[in-house]
Each structure stands twice: as structure tokens, then as C-alpha cells.
Amino acid sequence: MTYDSYGNLTVAGVADYLKEKEIFSADANLTVVDLHAVKESIEGFVNLIYHVYDQSGKSVIMKQMLSMPRFRIEDEKNNTVADGTDAGWTLDLGRMRSEIATLIFWNSVYPGISPEIYLFDEANRIIVMEDLMDLSLLRFELCRMVKHNHFTDKIGAFFARNLFYSSNLHLTNYKKSEVERFFVNPEYTALVPFLFHENIGVSWEREMVPGTNEKRAELVDNPQIKAEFQRLENKFMNDKECLIHTDLHSSNIMISAADVRIIDGEFAGFGPLAQDFGRLTASLTLNYISWFGDETRTAAEKADFQSYLLDTITDLYTTFQNEFRQLVETHREESYSLKTLDVDAYLIDQLQNALSYTGVNVMSRLANRGICYDLLRLPEPNRLVPTLLGLEISKELLQNHGNYINITDYTQLLKKLG
Structure with a gap:
């Protein structure tokens, strides 16, 4: 050889x-x-x-x-x-x-x-x-306006099952501690600098397209934003809720008309599910705002695909919640913690944390270094409007995520951008 x-x-x-x-x-x-x-x-x-x-x-x-x-x-x-x-x-x-x-x-x-x-x-x-070469990266499918309506059924259900079966909801404290030790990953923290320290929401380290400084300063100079970043970093580091991917953006999902696969779990470890939910929601959000800078499609085409993206976000969370409720009901008699679990409050807490992580993850892909393909495909002058929208969405989510009770509260926020 x-x-x-x-x-x-x-x-x-x-x-x-x-x-x-x-x-x-x-x-x-x-x-x-x-x-x-x-x-x-x-x-x-x-x-x-x-x-x-x-x-x-x-x-x-x-x-x-x-x-x-x-x-x-x-x-x-x-x-x-x-x-x-x-x-x-x-x-x-x-x-x-x-x-x-x-x-x-x-x-x-x-x-x-x-x-x-x-x-x-x-x-x-x-x-x-x-070999998954017959599948395409979800990110490129989204940028080609390809719709995959089965995507949310599989990923939403997977999120619920993964959360349930790798957490204290299903495992005893002893068993969970053993599983955590088995999945200890030296690279789990690899994204921490990128997400929480060099992020454009708290640092001027990374350059952005011209015209963003004023809006960016509203975040970097905001003590409430800094405190929320710190809370989310602490949660990422210390909340060993379940086995998470940590980097589950749309380029780590492969898809076809009949299949959906998650790839590249190199940074996986025990952490908060909200990071995975937030990173994926951020990918869908970044694609949504990218169409405001795209001049290659008609207004009708863009509006139609943005409507599909709103439905996708809604269906993703709805499927997750429905699957999770079913798992709790099926196993409730097996566990005291399940018998006493306030499912509604639990799911609202998951949603609110996921939306706050969405804000962090959106901003992590807006800087010139680390920019997502959804924006990179646009001519540089056309990236300004989507970037400003991304900053505004992130600011709202980091400050006011506690006001969001249903996922439709978030999709309504996106819908008002148009």
C-alpha cells in the first residue's frame, strides 16, 4: 500500500x-x-x-x-x-x-x-x-429550491427518540453516567470558540460585509446579549442532557426523495438538545433570509419557497413534540420522573432554549470567515440585507426567547420580514 x-x-x-x-x-x-x-x-x-x-x-x-x-x-x-x-x-x-x-x-x-x-x-x-453519494447535502438542495416534505417526519422523530433514550427520562442515573463516560469526546468543545467567543454577536474579531457595524454594535455592546451568550455556553458545557451532534447544520444532513441521513458526528457528545435544534433551525433560517438577496428567482418563486421553509420549521418542532409526548405516555408507568413530568412546560423550555441557540448559530454563519453557503452564493453586495435581517432575528431571539410559547410564534416573526 x-x-x-x-x-x-x-x-x-x-x-x-x-x-x-x-x-x-x-x-x-x-x-x-x-x-x-x-x-x-x-x-x-x-x-x-x-x-x-x-x-x-x-x-x-x-x-x-x-x-x-x-x-x-x-x-x-x-x-x-x-x-x-x-x-x-x-x-x-x-x-x-x-x-x-x-x-x-x-x-x-x-x-x-x-x-x-x-x-x-x-x-x-x-x-x-x-455510500450515500446518491443523496445530496440538504444545504444545496435548499439553495436549489428543492422541497423535501418527508425531512421533518424523520428528523423530528429522531430528535425525540434520541432525547428520550439517551437521557434521564429513560435511563437511571447510574446507567446514564455510564453512557456519558462511554461517549466522552475530546473534540466536543471544538465549536465553543466559534460559537461563543468569536461570534459577531459578542466580538469584533470577525469581519463582515460593509454596512453592518451599526446593527452589530447593538448586540456586541448589549450586556443582556453577553449574559445570554454566557448562559448558553455554560449550558452547552455543563448540561449533559442527551447525546447531541453539536454541529447539526444543513450540510451535515444528506437527503433524497426517499431518504434522510445524519452524517459527520465527529464533535458529538452529551449536551443540551437545544443546541442541535438551534443549529438546524438556524440553517433553515439562514436559507429563508438568503432569498431576500437573491435576484435569480422571481418574487413568486421566492415567496413560495419561503412559505415551504416556514412549514418545515413548524413541522419539525410539531413532529418532535408529538413523538416525545407519545414516548412519555408509552413509558410513563416505568419511571417516577415520567409520572411527575410536566410535559407542556418541558417542551416549552426546550423550544425557548432552542430558539436562543438559533440566534447564536445564525450569527455564527454571517461573518466573512465561516459564512454559510446560503449567503456565500450571493454576490457580496446582495448579502447585506439578509445579513442585517439575521442580526435582527438573533437579537430578538437572544433577548426575548422567553416570550415564545409555540413554534408558530417564531415562524410569524420570520413571515413579518417580508
């Missing part, structure tokens, strides 16, 4: 490796595609990722964690990728172990929600998993 000087497989070495591990037969004629060369296939830049298939149509995805000191760096401002030797990342093999365990657990909670794992080679930092 062929490795580079850092112990990373070369493209030629991938085919030999998969034959040696009997994933493919020794006489198979393999095609190996480096997915970093395909823009829509991957947004992560700390792994080598390959799509490998033979003449019969059998295919897999192979991921190898890059060995330090070489890894890939994304220049989000210039939309380019380069190799580098120092960008502040500390990679740990524990992250790969955590991803494997997390994907397996999620498939046990909701079969088929994550890719199947075929091989984990810890010594070589390699995962071989189910």
Missing part, C-alpha cells in the same frame, strides 16, 4: 487497502474519487474522504483522519482550500471513535438515520462506511 510521509493513504493506496481488508475482492477494478475535489460532497477539511466503487456497482465511502502535522485548511473568505501545517486544530483519535459509536447508537434509536459502518481501523485512523 502507498502512504505519504505522514502515514496518510494516497489515492493509489486506497484501492489496495480496501482489497486487503476484503471490502472488495482482490480482482476488483476499483475507481477511487477524492471527494475534496467535489465541492458539494464535503465541507470538512480535517479528513481524507474517498468514494470507491467497482465495475459491479458496489461502493463505499472511506474516511481517514489526517495525520498531523499536515491537514487541510478552508479559506472561507476566498472559498479555496490549501494544505497547511498550523491552523490551531488539535486532532484526537478519540473523535473518530466517538463518531463511530455515535452513528451506531443513532441507528439503534432510529434505524437508517445514519450511514452503516463496515470497518473501523483505529491504528490507521480509517472508517469505511455506507
Whole structure:
């Protein structure tokens, strides 16, 4: 097999490796595609990722964690990728172990929600998993105005089952502590600087499009906003509610007309479900506001798709709440905590925290470095209006999330933007 000087497989070495591990037969004629060369296939830049298939149509995805000191760096401002030797990342093999365990657990909670794992080679930092290349990233589907009405049924139900089965709602205190220890991930806190310290809502560190300083100052100089950021960071660090993805934006969900999969659980660990809900709601919100800067579609097309996005947000939360209520009723007699649980109050608290995290996560993708594709696809001058709307939405949610009792309260807020 062929490795580079850092112990990373070369493209030629991938085919030999998969034959040696009997994933493919020794006489198979393999095609190996480096997915970093395909823009829509991957947004992560700390792994080598390959799509490998033979003449019969059998295919897999192979991921190898890059060995330090070489890894890939994304220049989000210039939309380019380069190799580098120092960008502040500390990679740990524990992250790969955590991803494997997390994907397996999620498939046990909701079969088929994550890719199947075929091989984990810890010594070589390699995962071989189910090929999902027939699916597309949800983010790009949204930016093409492709509607997927089944998306909310699966993700909403998954959120409820994951919350229930990995929390004290179902587990004894002892069992939950054991599960938490099993899923300890050294990379769980990887997003903390990005979300809570360098965020444009509390810091001037990241640059933004011209014309945003006045609105931005309303957040950065606001003590209530700073206090809420601190509360949410403390909650993220200390509230070990359930097993969460932490980075569940629309580029970590793959979708087709019949299938929905969650991918890239490398930062997963025990934390508040509200972060996952907030990050995904932020993705849908960012796509919603992006259409105010898009000049390639008619007003009718944009209004129709924005209406679909409002329905999607509503259905996501409604499905979650309905599934959660059903789980509580089914298992109520098994647990004293369930017998005494005020389900309505519990779900309102989940909603309000999720909306506050939505504000944080929206702002985390508005700066030039870290900008989401939904806005990056727009000419720079056209990003100003969506960006200002994002700042205004985030300010409202961080200050007044406690006023939101139903998810329709939030969709009405978005609807008034038009």
C-alpha cells in the first residue's frame, strides 16, 4: 500500500487497502474519487474522504483522519482550500471513535438515520462506511429550491427518540453516567470558540460585509446579549442532557426523495438538545433570509419557497413534540420522573432554549470567515440585507426567547420580514 510521509493513504493506496481488508475482492477494478475535489460532497477539511466503487456497482465511502502535522485548511473568505501545517486544530483519535459509536447508537434509536459502518481501523485512523453519494447535502438542495416534505417526519422523530433514550427520562442515573463516560469526546468543545467567543454577536474579531457595524454594535455592546451568550455556553458545557451532534447544520444532513441521513458526528457528545435544534433551525433560517438577496428567482418563486421553509420549521418542532409526548405516555408507568413530568412546560423550555441557540448559530454563519453557503452564493453586495435581517432575528431571539410559547410564534416573526 502507498502512504505519504505522514502515514496518510494516497489515492493509489486506497484501492489496495480496501482489497486487503476484503471490502472488495482482490480482482476488483476499483475507481477511487477524492471527494475534496467535489465541492458539494464535503465541507470538512480535517479528513481524507474517498468514494470507491467497482465495475459491479458496489461502493463505499472511506474516511481517514489526517495525520498531523499536515491537514487541510478552508479559506472561507476566498472559498479555496490549501494544505497547511498550523491552523490551531488539535486532532484526537478519540473523535473518530466517538463518531463511530455515535452513528451506531443513532441507528439503534432510529434505524437508517445514519450511514452503516463496515470497518473501523483505529491504528490507521480509517472508517469505511455506507455510500450515500446518491443523496445530496440538504444545504444545496435548499439553495436549489428543492422541497423535501418527508425531512421533518424523520428528523423530528429522531430528535425525540434520541432525547428520550439517551437521557434521564429513560435511563437511571447510574446507567446514564455510564453512557456519558462511554461517549466522552475530546473534540466536543471544538465549536465553543466559534460559537461563543468569536461570534459577531459578542466580538469584533470577525469581519463582515460593509454596512453592518451599526446593527452589530447593538448586540456586541448589549450586556443582556453577553449574559445570554454566557448562559448558553455554560449550558452547552455543563448540561449533559442527551447525546447531541453539536454541529447539526444543513450540510451535515444528506437527503433524497426517499431518504434522510445524519452524517459527520465527529464533535458529538452529551449536551443540551437545544443546541442541535438551534443549529438546524438556524440553517433553515439562514436559507429563508438568503432569498431576500437573491435576484435569480422571481418574487413568486421566492415567496413560495419561503412559505415551504416556514412549514418545515413548524413541522419539525410539531413532529418532535408529538413523538416525545407519545414516548412519555408509552413509558410513563416505568419511571417516577415520567409520572411527575410536566410535559407542556418541558417542551416549552426546550423550544425557548432552542430558539436562543438559533440566534447564536445564525450569527455564527454571517461573518466573512465561516459564512454559510446560503449567503456565500450571493454576490457580496446582495448579502447585506439578509445579513442585517439575521442580526435582527438573533437579537430578538437572544433577548426575548422567553416570550415564545409555540413554534408558530417564531415562524410569524420570520413571515413579518417580508
